[in-house]
Amino acid sequence: MEPPKTLKSNIVLILDYGSQYTHLITRRIRTLSIFSLCISGTSSLKTITDLNPSVIILSCGPHSVHTPNSPSFPDGFVEYVEKNGIFVLGICYGLQLIVQKLGGAVAVGEKQEYGKMVIKVVKDCGELFGGGCVGEKHVVWMSHGDEAVSLPDGFEVVTSSEQGAVENKCRRFYGLQYHPEVTHSPKGMETLWHFLLDVCGVEAGWKMEDVMEEEIKVIRGMVGRQDHVICALSGGVDSTVAATRVHKAIGERLHCIFVDNGLLRYKEQKRNDVCLISAKVMSA
Numbered sequence: 001m002e003p004p005k006t007l008k009s010n011i012v013l014i015l016d017y018g019s020q021y022t023h024l025i026t027r028r029i030r031t032l033s034i035f036s037l038c039i040s041g042t043s044s045l046k047t048i049t050d051l052n053p054s055v056i057i058l059s060c061g062p063h064s065v066h067t068p069n070s071p072s073f074p075d076g077f078v079e080y081v082e083k084n085g086i087f088v089l090g091i092c093y094g095l096q097l098i099v100q101k102l103g104g105a106v107a108v109g110e111k112q113e114y115g116k117m118v119i120k121v122v123k124d125c126g127e128l129f130g131g132g133c134v135g136e137k138h139v140v141w142m143s144h145g146d147e148a149v150s151l152p153d154g155f156e157v158v159t160s161s162e163q164g165a166v167e168n169k170c171r172r173f174y175g176l177q178y179h180p181e182v183t184h185s186p187k188g189m190e191t192l193w194h195f196l197l198d199v200c201g202v203e204a205g206w207k208m209e210d211v212m213e214e215e216i217k218v219i220r221g222m223v224g225r226q227d228h229v230i231c232a233l234s235g236g237v238d239s240t241v242a243a244t245r246v247h248k249a250i251g252e253r254l255h256c257i258f259v260d261n262g263l264l265r266y267k268e269q270k271r272n273d274v275c276l277i278s279a280k281v282m283s284a
Contacts (some may be wrong), residue, residue, distance in 0.1 A: 010034070010194065010203050015041040017061030017093050019069050025059060025091070025181045032193055035202040045074040055087045055200045058094025060179065065093075065100045072097055074197045087172045087200040095175030097167065102152035102173065116140070116184060119164035126172055127199045128158055128165050128191060140147035140164070140178035174199075212245070219249035228253045234261045235268065 012029055015020045016038050026100045029036035039047065041059065048056070064068045078101065082090055090098040096106045121129045121136045129136065133240040140160075151157070154168045174195065180188030196202045223229055231243045233256040 009052045010206070011053040012055045012057065012202060013048065013051055013052055014038040014057045014059055015043065015048075015094075017041040017059050017063060017097075018094070019060040019062070021179055021181055022059040022061075025057065028181045028192065028197070031144055031206070032196065032270040033206050033211070034196055034202055035206040040098075041071050041073065043074070045076050045080060048074070048077070049080060053086060055089065056081065058088065058090040058097055061100070062091030063093060064073060065096050065106050069101060072101070078102065082171060085172065088174065089195065090173075091179065091181075092177060095177050098173055098175050099151060099155075100165075102155075103154070104152040104170075105150040106237060117178070119159040120177070121159055122157070127168055127169055128176070128195060138164075138185070138187050138191075140180075140188070149189065191202040197272060212248070215245055216249045219246055223250055223253075227253060231256045231261045233257065234259050235264070236261075 012034055014022065014026055014029075018041075022038060026036045026038045037051065037053075039051075041061070045240070046114075051265070058073065061071070062184070063071075088098070090096070098269050117140055119138050119140055129138075134190050151166055152168070154170060155166050157164075157166055157171070159165045163172075164178065165176050176191075179185055182188065197204060200216060212233075229246055229250060231246060231254060233239045233243050235258070238279070239259075243254065243256050
């Protein structure tokens with residue numbers, strides 16, 4: 001049965017479960033001209049639904065699904081994504097979450113797998129790697145201690161190793177037991193591109209400039225037309241970028257106050273004072 005067609009945003013949402021590579025996944029997807037956004041893996045269902053994503057990626061992480069209070073997606077998540085036809089990709093820990101929550105079994109591996117391995121595509125119907133590539137080998141980067149020992153109903157193994165890739169096309173759940181985003185997986189970006197554009201139907205047209213436009217809209221929506229804003233400005237990257245962004249949104253209604261945070265370079269405070277005075281004169 002085809003899932004109901006709903007109007008979804010073009011966002012690829014990443015649920016972060018603590019991996020050192022999570023933000024790398026976000027950046028890699030953005031290099032494909034696709035907007036990706038990373039939020040906490042334990043975010044509420046409302047937070048997820050408000051973002052209205054087309055694709056959700058469950059990131060890897062240092063946890064085990066067997067550990068008490070290990071992080072997971074919220075109650076109602078599976079029902080939400082299936083009802084709305086949202087594609088879900090689990091990576092490493094994310095795959096193990098999918099297997100466990102959908103009725104499969106995950107066990108502690110006899111030994112942790114870390115480093116390069118070779119997997120071979122064995123299913124010509126596997127969507128993760130496209131059709132007609134049976135026998136194709138992929139060098140991939142593994143980093144996990146648990147392993148899936150039995151899959152939920154409807155899932156297929158699409159590589160010669162159960163630690164490679166699994167999928168359930170009908171339910172739109174997919175999983176990779178390796179890191180496609182790192183350079184150690186040479187065809188990883190090709191797999192992500194194929195999955196997001198060909199399988200999920202995400203449109204590639206996002207530009208970094210779009211972030212500035214969206215942020216300016218958000219700021220103007222928060223600040224009234226006659227309101228003024230005070231900004232603490234130390235001259236560092238974070239506060240300077242924030243001040244510049246707000247200034248583009250509301251102009252001279254932004255008032256910056258220089259703050260000496262105690263970590264400035266020698267005589268930097270005096271130089272900043274001069275810069276601020278000059279800026280006031282130029283804007284007067």
